[in-house]
Amino acid sequence: MSELDLSAIGYAARQLEAGELVAFPTETVYGLGADAENPAAVAKIYAAKGRPSNHPVIVHLAPGADIGYWTTEVPEQARQLIDAFWPGPLTLILKRAAHIPDAVSGGQDSVGVRCPSHPVAQALLRAFKGGKGGVAAPSANKFGHVSPTTAQHVRDEFASDADQDKAGPLACVLDGGQSDVGIESTIVDLTRMATHGPVLLRPGHISASDIARVIGIEPKQPDAAAPRASGTLEAHYAPSTPVALVLSKDLADTVVSLSAHGKSVSIICHSAGGAFQAAHPKAVLRLPATPDGYAYDLYAALRSADAVHADIILVEAPPVEPAWQGVNDRLRRAAYDSSGILSRLLNTTDRTN
Numbered sequence: 128m129s130e131l132d133l134s135a136i137g138y139a140a141r142q143l144e145a146g147e148l149v150a151f152p153t154e155t156v157y158g159l160g161a162d163a164e165n166p167a168a169v170a171k172i173y174a175a176k177g178r179p180s181n182h183p184v185i186v187h188l189a190p191g192a193d194i195g196y197w198t199t200e201v202p203e204q205a206r207q208l209i210d211a212f213w214p215g216p217l218t219l220i221l222k223r224a225a226h227i228p229d230a231v232s233g234g235q236d237s238v239g240v241r242c243p244s245h246p247v248a249q250a251l252l253r254a255f256k257g258g259k260g261g262v263a264a265p266s267a268n269k270f271g272h273v274s275p276t277t278a279q280h281v282r283d284e285f286a287s288d289a290d291q292d293k294a295g296p297l298a299c300v301l302d303g304g305q306s307d308v309g310i311e312s313t314i315v316d317l318t319r320m321a322t323h324g325p326v327l328l329r330p331g332h333i334s335a336s337d338i339a340r341v342i343g344i345e346p347k348q349p350d351a352a353a354p355r356a357s358g359t360l361e362a363h364y365a366p367s368t369p370v371a372l373v374l375s376k377d378l379a380d381t382v383v384s385l386s387a388h389g390k391s392v393s394i395i396c397h398s399a400g401g402a403f404q405a406a407h408p409k410a411v412l413r414l415p416a417t418p419d420g421y422a423y424d425l426y427a428a429l430r431s432a433d434a435v436h437a438d439i440i441l442v443e444a445p446p447v448e449p450a451w452q453g454v455n456d457r458l459r460r461a462a463y464d465s466s467g468i469l470s471r472l473l474n475t476t477d478r479t480n
Contacts (some may be wrong), residue, residue: 131250135301140254142298143168143262148175150267150281151251153243155216155312155331156274156426157281158187158264159297162255164340169230169263175285175296178270183233185218185312185357186240186261187254197240197261201222202320204322204342211341214244216308216332220316220354231263237318237354240437247303265357266298266311273366273429273461276309277300308332309423310453312366314356315346328356330452332422362463364426366433368393371464372444372458379403381441381469390472393432395422396443409435418450425454439468 139149142231148169149160159175161168165184173180186197188440194201194209198221205219223229223238232238240261254260266274267281275281278300285295313331315338316323327335327346349359358364373381375398382403385392393410394403403411412428413422432440442458445451 131246133250135299136247136250136254139251139301140256141301143251143255146171147298148172148240148296149251150278150300150313151248151262151264152245152301152306153187153248154245154266154307155310156276156306157242157267157278158262159249159267159281160187160251160262160264163231163261163263164228166228166230169228172263172265176265176268176270178265179233181233181355182270182360183235183237183239183357184231184263184265184338186231186238186250187248187264188240188242188261189255190242190249192216192242192252192258192261194221194240197224197227197238198222202317204320204325204344205317207341208315208338209242212333213242214240214249216244216312217241218314218329218357219313220314220318220328220356222318231389233355235354237316238280239314239356240438241312245303245306247301251301259318267300269362270386271363271365273364273426273433274311276306276426277304280427305423305427307417307423309425310457311358311411313338313453314359315449316349316354316356318354319352323350326350326353328353329359330456332419332453334449336449355367358460361460362455363460364429365461365464366429366440367435368437368440369468370429370440370442370458370462371465371469372462374444378441378443382406382408385439385469385472388473390439391437393435393437393440394443395428395432395440396444397445402410418445418454421445421451422454425457438472439465
């Protein structure tokens with residue numbers, strides 16, 4: 128579809144109103160959407176993704192929507208952040224209004240809301256219920272997998288059929304090109320301002336320092352009592368192939384060592400180094416050495432590296448700087464279940480020789 132195919136957008140809005148699932152682009156990643164006020168429709172999201180029912184989803188609102196409809200309280204800091212960053216990649220966690228089904232919040236008394244900036248997402252939200260509804264939409268992928276940043280990623284994830292606008296349990300897939308940001312929205316909890324102040328639940332394109340400049344308070348790190356939020360489990364955003372982060376200075380030697388032990392490797396790097404080429408990796412994907420450029424390409428790179436079915440994906444660790452916090456957060460979670468994989472691959476081979 129073209130970027131603003133109003134016929135396709137109108138059809139998608141009607142499908143949402145009928146309780147069906149629709150995938151649509153946002154500036155962060157593609158979302159798997161359902162009517163946020165229809166618990167049966169939201170349940171379809173959980174079933175399609177294989178998502179735990181206590182893991183909340185984010186409600187997407189049209190520009191200018193009445194945020195007060197969704198929450199019992201909108202703190203001044205929320206108004207300031209909305210004025211500064213909406214539409215855009217910022218999700219606010221606020222106290223959930225009693226009439227909003229708890230299906231979207233995983234049973235909590237809070238709700239995550241955001242207003243996306245992608246023109247297709249905005250057109251869909253304006254068409255859905257005349258712009259007065261909310262679309263619950265986690266990323267359009269199976270739970271824990273790499274998030275999609277193109278419509279084809281969504282189709283690949285949900286076993287597309289011959290209809291290129293449809294994928295598995297989804298009524299349709301709106302194609303708005305590749306997502307501009309490439310990683311999920313920043314999530315800030317504002318439900319406990321009196322006792323805890325703002326809490327950064329998930330870093331993203333909008334940084335903690337960006338938030339502090341607007342509200343005058345640096346958001347804290349999550350504590351044990353913080354609300355559950357989308358994409359904050361320790362293991363997340365992971366391809367099927369194990370992932371290991373390797374320092375730049377160790378990358379070439381690690382590739383050579385794995386090759387010598389008969390292990391195949393895919394590499395995601397950002398530096399100009401290339402000594403590992405002699406070890407014949409199955410794939411080498413070089414990403415931009417800037418945080419925004421790297422984030423834009425990250426999920427597509429993880430999917431491409433996964434597709435060659437190597438024994439391991441080695442990721443050259445990005446810089447440990449505030450601007451890279453969102454990228455490093457996603458990579459840490461992608462590699463979480465692969466902890467110790469390098470030593471296991473090498474030691475296993477050693478024991479068989």
